[in-house]
Amino acid sequence: MARRKKIYEGKAKTLYEGPEPGTIVQYFKDDATAFNAEKHDVIEGKGVLNNILSEFFMLGLAQIGVPTHFLKRLNMREQLVRSCEIIPLEVIVRNYAAGSISKRLGIDEGTQLPRPVVEYCYKDDALGDPLVTEEHIAAFGWASQQDMDDILSLALRVNDFLSGVFLAVGIRLVDFKIEIGRIYEGDFQRLVIADEISPDSCRLWDIKTGQKLDKDVFRRDLGSLTDAYSEVARRLGVMPNNPPAPGKPTLVN
Ligand code: TMP
Numbered sequence: 001m002a003r004r005k006k007i008y009e010g011k012a013k014t015l016y017e018g019p020e021p022g023t024i025v026q027y028f029k030d031d032a033t034a035f036n037a038e039k040h041d042v043i044e045g046k047g048v049l050n051n052i053l054s055e056f057f058m059l060g061l062a063q064i065g066v067p068t069h070f071l072k073r074l075n076m077r078e079q080l081v082r083s084c085e086i087i088p089l090e091v092i093v094r095n096y097a098a099g100s101i102s103k104r105l106g107i108d109e110g111t112q113l114p115r116p117v118v119e120y121c122y123k124d125d126a127l128g129d130p131l132v133t134e135e136h137i138a139a140f141g142w143a144s145q146q147d148m149d150d151i152l153s154l155a156l157r158v159n160d161f162l163s164g165v166f167l168a169v170g171i172r173l174v175d176f177k178i179e180i181g182r183i184y185e186g187d188f189q190r191l192v193i194a195d196e197i198s199p200d201s202c203r204l205w206d207i208k209t210g211q212k213l214d215k216d217v218f219r220r221d222l223g224s225l226t227d228a229y230s231e232v233a234r235r236l237g238v239m240p241n242n243p244p245a246p247g248k249p250t251l252v253n
Contacts, residue, residue, distance in 0.1 A: 011037055012050070012200060023071065024083045028054075032200075034219040036128050041218065048076045048240055049229040050198035055079060056238045057197040060165060066157050068193040069181050076240065084181025084194055087143050090121040090129055091151060093159045094175040098203050099216075100131075101175075110174075110210070116159050118152060123179075150191050151180050158193060166204060169235035171213060174203035199229050 005017040007024065011033045016025040028047035033040045051073065058070035069081040094117045097107035101117070120137060121129040137143050143151065155178065163173045178201070181194030195201075199214040206213060212220075213228045233239045 012047075013196070018080055018083070022083050024081050025074065025078050026081050026196075027078050028196075032215065032218045032225060034215065036125060039219070043218070043225045045226050046200075046229060049226070049233055050196060050200055051077055051079055052238050052240055053198045053229070053233055053236070054196040056236060057162065057165075058193065061158065061161060061193060064157070064161055066154060066161065066193060067190060069183075069195075081194070082181075082183055082192070084183045084192060086123075086194055087147070087151070087180045087182065087191075088123040089132075089137065089142060089151075089180070090123055090177050091155050091180060092119040092121065092175060092177045093117070093155050094119070095159070095163065096172065096174045096203075098174050104131075110205075116156060118155050147191065154178075154180065154191065154193065158197075162197070162202070165236070167207075170207045171232070171235065172205045172207050174205055176202035199232055204232060 004025070006014060007017055008015040012029055012031055014027045014029060016027065018024045028051040030042045030044055030047045031040065032043045032046060055070065055073045058068040061068050062070070069084050071080040071082060073079045094101055094113055096109075097105075097111040097113060098109045101107060101119070102109045120132050120134070122132045122136070122142070123129060134148055137148060138145060158178055159173070159176070162176060166173045176197070178193055178197065179195035181192050182189045183192055202214055203216060204213040205211065212222055213232050215225070217223055217228045218225045230239065
């Protein structure tokens with residue numbers, strides 16, 4: 001295989017130069033990290049599951065008119081995406097209290113919030129991705145006011161879409177994180193959903209039992225992460241190499 005130019009290696013993905021200008025190959029690794037990489041493990045098959053799940057969510061978002069960086073899945077571990085400039089913010093949407101908001105504000109995990117709460121963290125591993133306000137974002141020029149209006153509206157549309165998709169398969173979307181990219185087209189820029197959407201970046205609880213089906217299984221040592229992510233993929237009907245059930249029609253694509 002011809003060697004490719006590596007552009008960036010992150011904790012869970014590696015980016016390579018794509019075949020056409022303006023494209024990037026996103027390779028999903030099996031590495032799992034938590035607490036700013038203090039905890040690390042290799043979870044066999046995680047990359048394959050996240051690649052397929054992220055494809056599923058990005059394609060769904062495109063169907064409802066939410067722009068994303070996703071172009072196509074190339075194989076079990078790689079997808080082709082549009083190259084974009086990542087806005088240095090983690091955009092978090094919360095429907096129920098859990099994780100850092102529970103600690104910060106003393107709200108019991110699982111409490112439904114009065115409305116979706118959107119938070120921004122500055123993407124900087126050395127600083128531990130600190131929570132920031134729109135005031136910091138504007139003052140330091142990470143995004144303009146117009147960008148912030150667009151980011152809020154994108155984040156809430158993604159929340160409504162994902163909440164509905166998960167609800168349909170008996171899963172509660174507690175919270176999630178997305179990243180936003182800028183794509184320049186001539187004199188204009190467009191904001192798109194970038195990075196990935198997967199159980200690494202969401203909190204997902206079984207509606208009936210409360211069982212965790214996301215990266216908290218790894219963060220909190222609650223069992224097999226592969227089993228949890230496989231369950232999400234199975235419910236959404238995107239389990240890789242899923243043999244069709246006997247007597248059911250097969251979807252060929
Ligand atoms: P938090 O409760 O730890 O702030 O996490 C909120 C959501 O963001 C949760 O769904 C997990 C996700 N997340 C990431 O995707 N990357 C991160 O580095 C962190 C800290 C959280």
